[in-house]
Amino acid sequence: MPQTLSADIVVVGSGVCGALAARKLALAGASVLMLEAGPRITRDRIVHNFRTSPFKSDLSKPYPNSVFAPFPDYAPENNGYLEQAGPYPYLPQYLRVVGGTSWHWAAQAWRFVPNDFRIKSKYGVGRDWPISYDDLEPYYNEAEILWGxxxxxxxxxxxxxxxxxxxxxxxxxxxxxxxxxxxxxxxxxxxxxxxxxxxxxxxxxxxxxxxxxxxxxxxxxQYTGGISAQSAEQAGVKLIPQAVVYRLEHDAKGRITALNYYDWNKTSYRVIAKTFVLAANAIETPKILLMSASDKFADGLANSSGTVGRNLMDHPxxxxxxxxxxxxxxxxxxxxxxxxxxxxxxxxxxxxxxxxxxxxxxxxxxxxxxxxxxxxxxxxxxxxxxxxxxxxxxxxxxxxxQLPDPNNRVMLGEGRDALGLPKPKFSYSFDxxxxxxxxxxxxxxxxxxxxxxxxxxxxxxxxxYSNNQHICGTLSMGNDPTTSVTDSVGRAHDHENLFMMSTGVMPTLATCNSTLTASALSLRTADAILGKL
Amino acid sequence: MKLSFLLSALLTAGLGFATTAFAQDDSLVAQGKYLATAGDCAACHTSDGGKPFAGGLAIATPIGNIVASNITPSKTDGIGDYSEAEFARAVREGVRRDGANLYPAMPYTAYAKISDADIHALYTYLMQGVQPVDVAAPETKLPFPFSIRASMWGWNLLFLDDTRFTPDPARDAAWNRGAYLAEGLEHCSTCHTPRNFLMAEKSGDALSGASLGTWYAPNITSDPVHGIGGWSVDDIATYLSTGRSDHGSEAGGPMLEAINKSLSHLSPGDIHALATYIHSIAAKAGQVAPGDTAQAAPLDDDVALMNGTASAGANLYADHCSTCHQAGGEGGNGLPALLGNAALRRPVADNVAMAILEGLTPRDGLANSQAMPGFGQVMDDSQVATLTNYLFAKLGDAGVQITPARVAALRAGGAPSPLLALARDGMIAAAVVVVLVILALLIWLLRRRRAA
Structure with a gap:
């Protein structure tokens, strides 16, 4: 029997979105456990690594990459973590560390413009969001104050x-x-x-x-997810680094009952909770859902629509x-x-x-x-x-x-990482x-x-086209459970106690960097978990 | 004089709704507000995020938290029922309306210097210019015997000099104004004057520097080497209003708090008056640094850092500090140089370690208001000591060093006090307890640390 941990709420991923929402949940009185696949890092160490690195132009290089929680690395050569099915290679950068990818960014904190939420009804392209700018506006404010x-x-x-x-x-x-x-x-x-x-x-x-x-x-x-994670811990969130989640469990009704993770020695742990939150970015989160396929959910969890991992978008x-x-x-x-x-x-x-x-x-x-x-x-x-x-x-x-296209997608690849978990594989193109x-x-x-x-x-x-690492759409929210993964508050249509906090829930990505919108959505999802919506 | 102000207050009350009374009160309210800033009342009586002057801020002392009271004009929870005479007694003698003693968390020994006219303005401001808040501040609950407020009677007997400021006719108006502010509302000597074994200020060594338990309040006499004898009146004025000086001094800790909340809001005339007075303080050497500064030169660790042979201190400096203070420690672009910095020439290393632990945050709007972040969360005691010692050895007085244990004590808010355990064990006579109370409160007074 693996060692079992428990909490009211478990959050998978310690980036800006998950960490600030975890902080909010903890401040509301919940016991919150936050799991992070990558290691803890400190700013001074990254500064040191950057100053002494010969690869000054590669923005991921100062960050410690591990075979146990690998992330894409392209210098001096591609480390092969991401597999490509074509026709166009999708080569995003992201980090798997405590605090997530926003350790290296320009901290662009954009709001959408109101029409971004309704491009289908207004312009006849893409899809509409299930919520409006006004629904999200108070949460934009909340996120902006937390970030500074x-x-x-x-x-x-x-x-x-x-x-x-x-x-x-x-x-x-x-x-x-x-x-x-x-x-x-x-x-x-x-x-x-x-x-x-x-x-x-x-x-x-x-x-x-x-x-x-x-x-x-x-x-x-400059604000970073490292600060978010620190603020979550100060609010009472228990953070476990080097915890690589590989499977969710469910009961006959589809409620999520537990998750399983490996530490970097591949010892398995089980976590039971009332509410499960996936905040492991728009590539790793679909990967967890797809890896959790069961007899009842043969195509993976939260995937009755078949859209988990699809509608992948980024800014070319x-x-x-x-x-x-x-x-x-x-x-x-x-x-x-x-x-x-x-x-x-x-x-x-x-x-x-x-x-x-x-x-x-x-x-x-x-x-x-x-x-x-x-x-x-x-x-x-x-x-x-x-x-x-x-x-x-x-x-x-x-x-x-870029508009949502179901053929642009992340899937489970054939290759395996050092823990034996599948690598992500992409199909991608531009119209x-x-x-x-x-x-x-x-x-x-x-x-x-x-x-x-x-x-x-x-x-x-x-x-x-060069890529901007604004990975969106793979967990799209929508009112129609046959065309979307999550509902208007980020809850999985198929599992009442499973929520997503990620740029992945964004049905379209508009013309601005995605993290502020995803952070605002996550703070709104936290309100839904707290029964306030 | 007192009589005349009482008379004027009575007259004002008697005139009722006369417009001239309103005009007079408006200017009195403004004057009182200014004096409340000079006395830094809000520093204690307004809690973080709380309503102005509603109290509630818990001030950590070695014997427990002392909670600042509600001084809004609320009749239920504030000072709304205080007469001006009762208010004056509380401010200058430390006695509440109900006759109970205040703890000298309230700096009434300094405020005793405040003139009747200024008391009148302060009273008018607090009564008319502040919104009443009908919420009681939590009660201060110190353990026995500190819970007996009457014990302050003995302390007052020893240390309260309840006489108003007397101008020195041999000095000009600016000097006298500066002396009045420095000794009363700004109470400089509370921190900067060393204490005798009874923790009373050593008046013969006035303003020659003292430790507050954590931060070290430096020598601000006119001693040219150990004090600020090389500073002009304008230099002192610039420092008091901005917290920065071209002589390599940046305010930190309680001094920065005083500048942020009080001094930087004073009029140029009052700042000049304070500077005039401080500039005239008789030179005293005070506690002297070893003066081992011959080696101080810009840092030169580039090659060692790149080939991996640099010392631990050099690495800590490069990774945490060098971006702002520059690789050689010369500063620039408005950011302070560490080479030649006064903090690295003090007799103790405490201020450098405290700056690393807590950072320095000048208030928004001050010239050169760039903040230094605190590193208490990211460096352990040993790293703070290593970095501090590296800075003293390379850029400052090599004769000054610090131990990780001292850093741990600083991080904990200073050395813990044995007073509480002693008092609780009842091993000492009541008379000794009274003295200990006095000591404890003075230690607290020196420290003036906010509870987290």
């Missing part, structure tokens, strides 16, 4: 607010000032809303522009880099400071994908140096090329909405809605480049 979100008041005309941002926007870098001034009024460039302090907040300092948001903010001015991006006609000095201030909102919504959404245009403020020194060396420059010519280009190079990219949106983006980029006196324009390869 800064942003400009002007953002409210895109995403209405019942309360002001907890903090004023972070100070504008020179790059942001110049780009904002020169593109106005044609393009309204706004400082991003993000979990980044513009003043000391919650014991953490203000951003002072280290330009190191990814892979790690070295001073904790194309990009343009060029040299502005004046020095703008990228590399000081946040890496992702500002963006253009006006193409996120409009009648055109019935024809092509909407998108946000992002300005990168990451240091360009490494890339322009590699470029100049590849051109054969040496000596003083090399030196002056580096100085000139590093000061004037501007990178812009989009965050573009013309995406390609047309990319075309519209490219036209906007060229207009921007022209307004900034751009030269040396370098477009990304047509049809080749």
């Amino acid at each position: 979100v800064s942003g400009p008041p002007e953002m409210a005309k895109y995403s209405p607010r019942s309360q002001p941002f907890p903090m004023a926007p972070v100070a504008k870098s020179w790059l942001e000032q110049r780009v904002t001034d020169r593109l106005a009024p044609q393009f309204e460039v706004l400082t991003n809303t993000c979990g980044r302090n513009s003043r000391s907040y919650d014991g953490r300092p203000a951003c002072c522009g280290n330009n190191n948001c990814m892979p790690i903010c070295p001073i904790d001015a 991006s194309n990009s343009l880099a060029f040299d502005v006609d004046e020095p703008i000095w990228p590399g000081r201030g946040p890496q992702s400071p500002s963006s253009i909102q006006q193409l996120r919504d409009g009648a055109f959404r019935s024809e092509h994908a909407p998108f946000r245009i992002d300005f990168s403020n990451s240091s360009q020194v490494a890339s322009v140096t590699a470029e100049a060396i590849a051109e054969g420059l040496t000596g003083k010519a090399l030196d002056s090329a580096i100085r000139d280009r590093a000061a004037r190079r501007l990178s812009i990219k989009n965050v573009l909405e 013309d809605y995406v390609h047309r949106g990319m075309g519209a983006s490219t036209a906007a980029y060229e207009q921007i480049a022209q307004m900034l006196g751009g030269t040396n324009l370098k477009h990304s390869k047509p049809g080749q």
Whole structure:
């Protein structure tokens, strides 16, 4: 008999979504156990790893990867954790550590725009959400206060607010000032809303522009899931790291009765609880449901609709880099400071994908140096090329909405990890809605480049899109149990005491980074668990 | 003078609804509000997230929590029924309306210096400018014998000097204003003056530096080496209003709290007056640091860090501190240098360890208000000691070091007091108990730590 643990509520996954909801449940008086497949990590260790690593451009590299709770790793070569069924490879990055993937991010804390919740009825594409912007608005506020979100008041005309941002926007870098001034009024460039302090907040300092948001903010001015997990533990949540959940058990009525996990020695444990919450990201959560297939639920748990793992979406991006006609000095201030909102919504959404245009403020020194060396420059010519280009190079990219497609999916693969658990396998592609949106983006980029006196324009390869690690849709919420996994509060249609807290429950992903919306949804799901909805 | 203010209060009451009385009260309320800020009343009488002046903040002392009272004008739970004379007695003599003694958590020994006119303004503000809150603050419940409030009588006999501030005619108005504020509402000497064996302030060593159990209140006399004799009046004024000085000093702990809540809200004139007075304090060496600073130079561990041979202290510094304070410790872009920092030249290492444990959080809106996060949750006692010792050895006074045990004591809020056990065991005579009560409360007074 394996060792058995028990709690009122067990939460699988310790990222932002699960941890903040676990905190809320514990503060309401529940006994909460939180299981995390990965290890505990500390910020100073990651800072140390980053400084001493030769792979500066790989944002996952400073984070400890383990064969027992592996995550994708692409440098110096693909570690093969993710299997690809094609036609297009899906190559996301995520972390399996206490606190989850938001250890390395730019802390973009976007709200949807109201029409994002009803694109089927409004524009005839994708699907509608079972809830509206107004249903989620109070939870956006709740999440923003917990994270410490800064942003400009002007953002409210895109995403209405019942309360002001907890903090004023972070100070504008020179790059942001110049780009904002020169593109106005044609393009309204706004400082991003993000979990980044513009003043000391919650014991953490203000951003002072280290330009190191990814892979790690070295001073904790940027919110991370590590802080979420810490706040959950302070609220009384019991956290067990290195606990890899591999199966849920159910009774004859379909209620979940227990879960099973391995520690990193492959000793199995059993956890019984009244309520089960899966918050293990939009890839690992479907994997757990599919691994838990039984005689009664032969296609996996919560999967009577057959949509677990399907409708996988992420934000594909194309990009343009060029040299502005004046020095703008990228590399000081946040890496992702500002963006253009006006193409996120409009009648055109019935024809092509909407998108946000992002300005990168990451240091360009490494890339322009590699470029100049590849051109054969040496000596003083090399030196002056580096100085000139590093000061004037501007990178812009989009965050573009991909529509749900049941053929885009995560499945159980054939390969096994060190604990004998299946690796995730993907089927993935882009439709013309995406390609047309990319075309519209490219036209906007060229207009921007022209307004900034751009030269040396370098477009990304047509049809080749980079990925943004905003993994959504695989646990879609909906009112119809035949087409969705979870109901409007994140409860599995098939199991009354099983809930999901994840970007996976988002039926569409709109044009913004997904974590704030998923965190708000999770806090709402916590209210449902507490009987408040 | 007192009579005239009572008279004016009576007149005001008598005039009833006359508009001139309202105008006068409005300015009195504003003046009283300012004085309440100068006296930092809210620091104790407003709890975190609580209603203004409704009390309830539990202040940890070695003998138990002392709970700040409700001083809103609530007639049921506050001071709404206090006459001005009763209010003055509570503030300056530490006696409640019902005749019971206050614990000297209330700094009435310093507030005894407050003039009648300022008491009148404070009273008017608390009665008219503060919303009554009809919620009782929890009662202070100290164990016997500390529970007997009358025991404060003996303490008052020894230490309460109930005389108003007397101006020095040989000094100018600014100096006298500064002295009045420093000795009364701001009560600088409470922390900065060392104590004798009875825990009474050693007046001969006034403001020459003292330990509060955790933080060390440095020498602020005009001693050019051990004090702040090298600072100009403007330097002192800048420090008092911002918590930062170009002389390598950043306020932390209770001093930063005083700057956040009180000093940074004072008028430029009052700050200048305080600085004028402090600048004139007679030089005293006080407790002296070894002065072993010859080796202090920018850190140079780059190669050792990359090839893995760096010391534990160098690694801790690189991973936790260097992003802001820079690889060499020179600071920059508004962030403090550690090389040449005053905290690394104190006679004890406590302030450096405390800053690492608790961080420094200047209030929003202060110039250079960037916060230093606390590392108490992420470093253990041994790591804090290793890092502190590395900083003193490389950047400061190499003769000063700290042990992990001392860090543990600092983390716990200072050395635990034997008073409680002694008193409970009844091993000492009542007279001794009274003295111990005095000692305990003074220790508490020095510490002024908030309960978690």
